[in-house]
């Protein structure tokens with residue numbers, strides 16, 4: 001996309017946002033995929049062949065026992081697809097997912113050119129993916145356009161998002177955007193995991209794991225998953241000028257058993273305290289639990305009637321603590337939560353790679 005989020009301009013001629021190096025990168029991603037999906041609108045608009053261009057990459061595919069080209073897939077609700085499009089007349093198997101009405105319309109025109117698969121009265125991308133899975137497609141590359149990208153992300157069906165940002169501005173409100181407005185899961189607070197950033201010529205390629213925040217997501221270390229969940233909770237804190245926003249999750253046997261966040265139940269309650277208050281003191285799961293907190297548990301409190309969170313954790317018998325950042329000296333001169341927990345035999349893991357993310361809702365506070 002352009003810097004201002006467009007994937008084309010509004011002219012009939014396709015705007016080339018990628019340079020040769022980025023096209024080559026895309027060719028590699030295609031070669032690594034079992035199938036490539038493109039929406040009917042993009043098919044009509046760009047008329048692509050959707051091939052792997054590199055002969056070497058095709059040879060490598062064949063040597064690995066794969067077809068020379070990935071399966072080519074398109075999606076149309078209406079069934080409005082011209083049999084003269086280049087897509088049908090170049091390499092690779094072709095598959096069209098459509099509605100019952102669309103299938104009736106396409107049965108004759110695409111006969112001998114593609115397999116037409118009706119999905120019912122309406123398109124359902126989850127059903128589509130299940131069908132591809134049954135056909136042995138493990139890795140599907142979705143190349144657009146706007147409607148398809150929006151549908152996949154809104155339905156939370158993408159495992160990985162590669163976003164190539166080219167240093168151009170388009171500025172035309174009639175031009176198609178990377179994504180439309182939609183109800184995205186967890187928006188606007190759920191953060192994707194930024195897996196890596198690569199420079200390809202003057203194009204920045206950002207690779208995200210959209211569901212990196214969700215337990216069970218591929219690639220994600222369990223501690224990262226649950227600490228990210230704590231970060232999500234920290235965004236729910238009522239704002240304060242005099243205290244940090246913190247999120248906490250208690251996990252036992254791989255399952256979340258309680259959550260809390262700062263000021264959740266009253267103006268003074270801490271995240272870990274709020275989570276612990278939701279469990280019985282003698283809950284047997286506490287003895288094998290991990291508590292995830294975006295910030296180091298406190299070791300002293302201004303509210304004399306309440307125990308510091310470090311003492312609450314020790315008293316609960318929780319053997320393991322995972323946190324993102326140590327308490328800075330903004331409100332407390334010397335927090336010794338980590339030291340005290342370790343002295344009492346609690347395992348403490350600090351995931352400092354999530355510190356910036358865990359602090360992001362506290363940017364209005366002066367950190368010292």
Ligand SMILES: [Zn+2]
Pocket residue numbers: 270271272273297298308309310
């Ligand atoms: Zn505390």
